[in-house]
Amino acid sequence: MRHEEIVVVGGGVIGAFTAYFAAEKGFKVTLVEAGHLGSGSSGRCAGIHTTQLVLPIDIQMSKRSQEIYRSVASESVLKTGFLSIEPYWMSRYSRELLDGAGVRYRVLSNGELADWLSWMSVRDYEVGVYTPDDIVVEVSSLFSDLKRRLDSLGVKIYEWTKITGLDAGQRIIHMEGDRLSFDYAVLAAGAWNRDLLARSGVWRAPTLVYACQVLSFNVAENICDVPVFIEESHVYMRRFGHGSLLVGNGFAVKLKSPSDCPPHPAREFIDELGQKLLERLKHPEDYRLTGGWTGVCSSTPDGRPLVGQVPGNPHIFIIDGLDGYGIMRGPALSQDLVEYMATGKASASVEAFNPARFTNFAGEPEEVIELHSWL
Numbered sequence: 001m002r003h004e005e006i007v008v009v010g011g012g013v014i015g016a017f018t019a020y021f022a023a024e025k026g027f028k029v030t031l032v033e034a035g036h037l038g039s040g041s042s043g044r045c046a047g048i049h050t051t052q053l054v055l056p057i058d059i060q061m062s063k064r065s066q067e068i069y070r071s072v073a074s075e076s077v078l079k080t081g082f083l084s085i086e087p088y089w090m091s092r093y094s095r096e097l098l099d100g101a102g103v104r105y106r107v108l109s110n111g112e113l114a115d116w117l118s119w120m121s122v123r124d125y126e127v128g129v130y131t132p133d134d135i136v137v138e139v140s141s142l143f144s145d146l147k148r149r150l151d152s153l154g155v156k157i158y159e160w161t162k163i164t165g166l167d168a169g170q171r172i173i174h175m176e177g178d179r180l181s182f183d184y185a186v187l188a189a190g191a192w193n194r195d196l197l198a199r200s201g202v203w204r205a206p207t208l209v210y211a212c213q214v215l216s217f218n219v220a221e222n223i224c225d226v227p228v229f230i231e232e233s234h235v236y237m238r239r240f241g242h243g244s245l246l247v248g249n250g251f252a253v254k255l256k257s258p259s260d261c262p263p264h265p266a267r268e269f270i271d272e273l274g275q276k277l278l279e280r281l282k283h284p285e286d287y288r289l290t291g292g293w294t295g296v297c298s299s300t301p302d303g304r305p306l307v308g309q310v311p312g313n314p315h316i317f318i319i320d321g322l323d324g325y326g327i328m329r330g331p332a333l334s335q336d337l338v339e340y341m342a343t344g345k346a347s348a349s350v351e352a353f354n355p356a357r358f359t360n361f362a363g364e365p366e367e368v369i370e371l372h373s374w375l
């Protein structure tokens with residue numbers, strides 16, 4: 001049985017960045033992933049990364065995460081900016097938040113917005129809030145970049161290896177074909193954390209697991225590179241390679257377990273999104289649905305993540321409950337958790353997202369609470 005200072009369970013954006021920051025600090029780190037790095041939700045996301053969020057702490061996390069992607073995985077970053085289409089009265093709050101966080105932005109008048117988005121109908125009460133420094137993360141190349149980084153820092157990576165259980169008292173992780181002992185374990189298995197913790201009798205994580213989905217279209221007309229979010233309908237769109245568009249919204253399907261995630265987007269989702277697109281596109285005949293995919297996300301009863309020690313288990317840590325915007329906040333949260341493990345100093349995020357706030361929570365969240373937009 002090998003002994004490690006830190007074992008990270010799960011190789012999505014959280015696991016990979018946690019392993020990266022821990023190894024950078026000089027810890028001996030092993031990362032164990034059931035599939036290949038990025039095979040969970042992280043590799044199935046739309047890659048949109050904006051600072052136009054609602055909670056000031058999320059804006060800070062997103063801003064810092066962008067800096068981290070730029071310095072650790074610059075080849076995977078596309079500097080696109082981000083455009084939110086919102087009623088003019090709402091843009092006042094957006095401006096206050098962005099001013100408070102020191103984020104650069106420009107407000108586009110109704111006329112400017114309509115000129116820019118010539119392929120879309122803009123309501124006469126809408127304006128645009130454009131944040132030019134926002135990015136898109138190309139997850140297809142992100143994980144090969146991160147793997148190179150982890151290899152160079154001496155992180156031992158097991159792929160296609162599932163953690164089957166966790167003995168918290170003995171500090172042993174059971175994996176297919178082997179066992180590892182650890183000083184600290186970090187649970188970064190996303191939507192799978194809950195079942196792993198329950199199966200190991202460690203903690204009843206207060207998370208809700210749900211399927212998140214995205215559609216892809218072939219597009220015959222010229223659309224802009226900037227990802228667009230329509231506040232009114234919650235629809236986001238992002239150009240995806242040449243002549244393709246990814247489209248999604250907050251449509252969530254609650255699941256008993258991640259293994260129940262349907263492989264394809266649900267009929268109701270396709271119909272709902274199709275209707276919302278029809279209301280906005282000037283030439284819907286130029287758009288042809290080519291497919292789409294699904295992935296599993298997790299949410300907590302207050303819509304905020306879990307970052308820190310698993311209650312009652314000083315050697316086990318968790319980051320979970322990132323909802324549908326974990327790519328935006330994951331790297332900064334991972335960095336804060338590693339700092340806490342190394343020094344005992346809790347950052348604002350570790351204070352705010354301490355799992356201990358749910359020590360006495362017995363049930364399961366009723367619904368998905370996504371806090372990234374106003375409506």
Ligand SMILES: Cc1cc2nc3c(=O)[nH]c(=O)nc-3n(C[C@H](O)[C@H](O)[C@H](O)COP(=O)(O)OP(=O)(O)OC[C@H]3O[C@@H](n4cnc5c(N)ncnc54)[C@H](O)[C@@H]3O)c2cc1C
Pocket residue numbers: 009010011012013014015032033034035036037038039040041042043044045046047048049161162163164188189190191192193196212213214248293294295296297319320322323324325326327328329330
């Ligand atoms: C369709 C879709 C679109 C999205 N779009 C965006 C977006 O545009 N922007 C954004 O910020 N976020 C987006 N998200 C959300 C984002 O993908 C997640 O919040 C984020 O990826 C969560 O990262 P994670 O590392 O916690 O989880 P994951 O990426 O799911 O990683 C967990 C890993 O743990 C592994 N694992 C599970 N069980 C075990 C085990 N027993 N042993 C070992 N390994 C195990 C899994 O294989 C998986 O690779 C989207 C999600 C989906 C599904």
